[in-house]
Amino acid sequence: MTAVSIPQLCVVGHPNKGKSSIVSTLAENDSVRIGVESGTTRHADTFEFIVQGRVMLALTDTPGFQRARQVLAWLQAEAVSPSQRPERVRAFLARPEHRQRFPDECELLDPIMAGAGILYVVDAAQPVTAADEAEMEILRWTGQPRMAVINPMDPEHADPDQAWQRTLNQYFQWVRVFNPLTAALPARQSLLRAVGELTAGWSQPINRLCRQLEQRDRERLQAVSHALGAYWSEQLTxxxxxxxxxxxxxxxxxxxxxxxxxxxxxxxxxxxxxxxxxxxxxxxxxxxxxxxxxxxxxxxxxxxxxxxxxxxxxxxxxxxxxxxxxxxxxxxxxxxxxxxxxxxxxxxxxxxxxxxxxxxxxxxxxxxxxxxxxxxxxxxxxxxxxxxxxxxxxxxxxxxxxxxxxxxxxxxxxxxxxxxxxxxxxxxxxxxxxxxxxxxxxPSRKWTASAQQKLVSWIHDTLNDRLQRAWEEQTDKVWRHDEHKPAD
Structure with a gap:
């Protein structure tokens, strides 16, 4: 894969596994369409994560696999060496009839074969099926850097024997647990840093992105402390x-x-x-x-x-x-x-x-x-x-x-x-x-600019302490797997 200055990820998986939710949370974009019904995403759509006016990451939301086993059967119908598998995938995409028969698979494979890395999303509460294994094998055939995300959509019914973890380790370079509906900045940074290790050239821009997010939060805390202080004063007067x-x-x-x-x-x-x-x-x-x-x-x-x-x-x-x-x-x-x-x-x-x-x-x-x-x-x-x-x-x-x-x-x-x-x-x-x-x-002049600044400083310290406690509590609850798991 050719090194790129901006990491690009294609988020793929079976329908209704939270792919769009992960794109929305990672890109900090609430315009990403999310629905409980199957097939909410019908076409690949790319969302850019912009920080301080600069594009730092591109995430492509894709339709879910529909006929993975039939696609894999076509790929395996002709014996090829591992090094030739990506070309076999391109041959599949080049067939016009496949655009009609396998529209969802073509939509999700196009950006991958154009150079995007893979973020494969699964639901820990569901058992591993033959269709899931076919999807993972197809993604391995692409030859692109790939990472798996276990979305704990129903944590109370998550797989107790971690069958997903053992299965995913065979296909993906990294495996992470990530809940897009609860993930605050530390959880997102942890996932992004793993993304930075997928391929040469991504570590530096991802680390830069994480540093800019931290700087943005410091500036945000300062700005909101002033805004909250002004609001409190307005309500009281x-x-x-x-x-x-x-x-x-x-x-x-x-x-x-x-x-x-x-x-x-x-x-x-x-x-x-x-x-x-x-x-x-x-x-x-x-x-x-x-x-x-x-x-x-x-x-x-x-x-x-x-x-x-x-x-x-x-x-x-x-x-x-x-x-x-x-x-x-x-x-x-x-x-x-x-x-x-x-x-x-x-x-x-x-x-x-x-x-x-x-x-x-x-x-x-x-x-x-x-x-x-x-x-x-x-x-x-x-x-x-x-x-x-x-x-x-x-x-x-x-x-x-x-x-x-x-x-x-x-x-x-x-x-x-x-x-x-x-x-x-x-x-x-x-x-x-x-x-x-x-x-x-x-208000009268008894309320001075110095007094307002003391109020702002108190708000800054109080809010910062509350945020830090919340992040620590979330980190303690997150099911994380920090070991590097090279694919076979």
Missing amino acids: LRLPLDKAPEAVVKAEEQLRQQLNAQEQLFFHQLAVDWGHRQAALQQTTPWDLTGAELMQTETWYLWGLRQHELLLVAGSAGAAGGLAVDVGLGGSSLLLGALSGGVLGTAGGWLASRERRPNWLGRLAGGREKRFAGPVRHPNFPLVVMARALTLTQQLWLRPHARRDILALRTSAEAWSRSDQVRLLQWARALQRPYTPGLTT
Whole structure:
């Protein structure tokens, strides 16, 4: 095979073994068509993996084998030496009638015989069949560098005696286990480095690709820390105009909730676009009925930050105000807005509710001045809620392989932040929210660029620690075979 500057891989195998999912995850491309029905891929289609504007890898998604045993029978009908087998495969492709009779086999063999390496995909939960062996023998006849990937589509029913491993070792230079629906960067890098060992000339570009991915992640972490810090500050300082209508309070509640939800959706959407998840969607829940008597119970606060008794301790340590939901006004005075001393969550939340009742009137300030603004949400748990959701959302999207097509649902649980971290967040929130300059919707100058940078640095370190733990957990769970297995 002639050395190439850009490694090219043809992903092949039987239908419904996850070939397209592997292409999507390795190429970080969610436009690759994936379906549960057999025959989703009908034609060979090449996807380029571009990093920093440069093509680093080409992956060709192919139809599955349909008549492997008949093709192998044709190849073996004429005795040839091992060195002549690739020419025999080319002779098979040169026959016009084979294009009609074996369209899928021709589609997948064309790019291989044009110089692509082979990534053969199997399902560990299925037994090895004669058709599988015929496919592997055909691929060996091509003479191209080849690697096998065991896709644990159903890990609970994977082959306990590793028959696949022993069989694949006879046909392929490397054998790896790789789940395209869970593989984060370390798992992908491990697979790519094995690809780099398939043939001369691939090691250097693959190593360069892995280094660039690491550099990209460092830059991504820095960028998203700034973006998340700006988003958190915006949520905590959000204020909306309040008109003079009698229904102004109820209207302001709804508008404030919608705006907080919209800003969370915008934050998610921008990350998804920047990271190539253009088809990703964040799960929406039914909005809480803010006019009803039943609202979100305080017992569920722990899901987002602190338990109620802990919240009071941390809030007291931070000097944060308790029992105040939303500021409504000009200057330093405030009036409880809504039936609660909680705050607005985001998409999955609604309001954090206490057992306080909604006042049925809107007061005036001394001197006859009416309140003109609704917001910000001042409940001391609200900063922790917003940060917990944003960090969780960022982590889940970061670790999400591009082969995933399900709606992203936040899996937020009780935070493991130290008491000092919780106090620090609440102190930053207090500095952001108090006081406001009358007539302005931006925070006062007490919140400085230096304070914002400290917030960004905290987010950077916290998110980095969470990602590192997630990668370590995934590495511990991955079924890996790191020994080099030369083909016979």
